[in-house]
Amino acid sequence: MNYSALSKKSKVHISNKGLPDRLILATESRLFRRTIIFILIFPMIEALLIHITLYGSQQNVYLYASLFMMAIIIFCLAATKTLVLDSITATSYFEFRLFGIKLRRTKEKLLAKTSIILTPSIHKQNTYQLIIRKQNYVIGKVEEAEETLLFIMRLFQVQTFEQVSQYPDVIPFNNSGITRLLSCKMADTVASNHAIQPLWNSMVWLKILLPLPVFITLGFLLKQLGSD
Amino acid sequence: MLFKKISSTKAIITHTSVNFVSRKIIGAVTVLITIVIGLTLGRNSDLSVIYWALAALLTWHLLFVKVSIEIDLNKRLISTQINSVYPVAKQDIPMDNIKAFSLDFDPKKTNHYNLLIISSLKDKPFKFNFGSQAEMNRLGHRIAKFSGKPFLT
Numbered sequence: 005m006n007y008s009a010l011s012k013k014s015k016v017h018i019s020n021k022g023l024p025d026r027l028i029l030a031t032e033s034r035l036f037r038r039t040i041i042f043i044l045i046f047p048m049i050e051a052l053l054i055h056i057t058l059y060g061s062q063q064n065v066y067l068y069a070s071l072f073m074m075a076i077i078i079f080c081l082a083a084t085k086t087l088v089l090d091s092i093t094a095t096s097y098f099e100f101r102l103f104g105i106k107l108r109r110t111k112e113k114l115l116a117k118t119s120i121i122l123t124p125s126i127h128k129q130n131t132y133q134l135i136i137r138k139q140n141y142v143i144g145k146v147e148e149a150e151e152t153l154l155f156i157m158r159l160f161q162v163q164t165f166e167q168v169s170q171y172p173d174v175i176p177f178n179n180s181g182i183t184r185l186l187s188c189k190m191a192d193t194v195a196s197n198h199a200i201q202p203l204w205n206s207m208v209w210l211k212i213l214l215p216l217p218v219f220i221t222l223g224f225l226l227k228q229l230g231s232d
Numbered sequence: 233m234l235f236k237k238i239s240s241t242k243a244i245i246t247h248t249s250v251n252f253v254s255r256k257i258i259g260a261v262t263v264l265i266t267i268v269i270g271l272t273l274g275r276n277s278d279l280s281v282i283y284w285a286l287a288a289l290l291t292w293h294l295l296f297v298k299v300s301i302e303i304d305l306n307k308r309l310i311s312t313q314i315n316s317v318y319p320v321a322k323q324d325i326p327m328d329n330i331k332a333f334s335l336d337f338d339p340k341k342t343n344h345y346n347l348l349i350i351s352s353l354k355d356k357p358f359k360f361n362f363g364s365q366a367e368m369n370r371l372g373h374r375i376a377k378f379s380g381k382p383f384l385t
Contacts, residue, residue, distance in 0.1 A: 172331055172384055200349065215289055223273060226273045230272070
């Protein structure tokens with residue numbers, strides 16, 4: 005399977021860069037860095053605007069403040085922490101880069117001991133994800149997720165598991181998965197006839213209002229008594 | 233929410249005593265307010281009687297509502313009952329339907345976690361209970377251990 009054959013959603017996570025030998029994946033820290041950038045960019049623009057409109061020594065405070073925030077934003081933009089699967093050294097590790105320069109490698113682990121798990125995402129129905137070294141990569145439909153897993157399997161010798169066909173048990177993934185998964189999904193649709201009934205339905209809301217007529221008549225009675 | 237084991241095959245989930253007492257106190261205060269307003273109804277318009285009735289309804293439920301969740305391993309049922317003098321709602325979850333328990337974070341509210349029941353891949357997870365992270369974690373672990381199902385986090 006070629007890179008170009010992968011689905012659009014898995015290309016979000018898997019970039020073309022350095023691919024035959026190394027697979028570079030983003031980590032959770034990217035979201036954290038983007039949040040910080042997003043939060044800081046507004047006070048920075050504000051401080052810059054105030055800096056332009058003020059005169060004298062007051063200017064300096066806002067100048068330093070905006071420079072400080074700009075420095076943090078530039079650092080957050082430049083620093084990246086990625087998860088790398090490397091087939092040359094047969095290891096997987098986290099890599100810290102600043103301005104594209106490699107600085108640190110941490111948590112190195114042999115590829116043969118690295119495991120990838122295909123699981124359904126709890127947060128969204130019928131969405132599947134890959135978990136590699138505790139990093140979640142939400143992909144989409146089960147076929148797309150399986151395709152991505154096969155693509156990674158072909159390039160790197162990693163342990164692969166799945167949590168789909170015998171949910172919630174984790175079992176080793178085998179290649180002839182798609183038809184089996186689809187058939188098990190069919191079995192699930194048959195089984196889901198006796199789904200759990202929700203506690204709160206319209207009948208219950210009506211039952212809650214049951215004492216209301218009594219209270220209304222009581223209220224009018226009290227009103228009659230009071231007005232006499 | 234507190235998990236109480238009654239016997240080896242039976243357990244109940246109840247509110248904490250602080251929760252119970254504070255609800256009774258708030259209920260008592262609203263009872264006083266509705267009584268005082270009820271005595272002055274004679275001077276008010278017809279529409280205010282309807283409002284008063286709605287307030288009285290709320291007070292009624294504050295004072296008398298009782299939620300009991302019972303886990304019975306013999307009947308293989310988790311039954312939830314809501315009573316407020318008269319029975320309001322009843323729900324039975326067959327335990328054979330349950331595959332696992334899980335915890336889910338609700339991003340719209342702070343420190344609001346849902347305890348989910350996962351019955352199959354196809355179905356949406358069922359929201360069983362909600363509360364803070366520590367509380368739901370503890371409750372989930374204990375239910376899962378008691379009923380012999382896995383607890384996924």
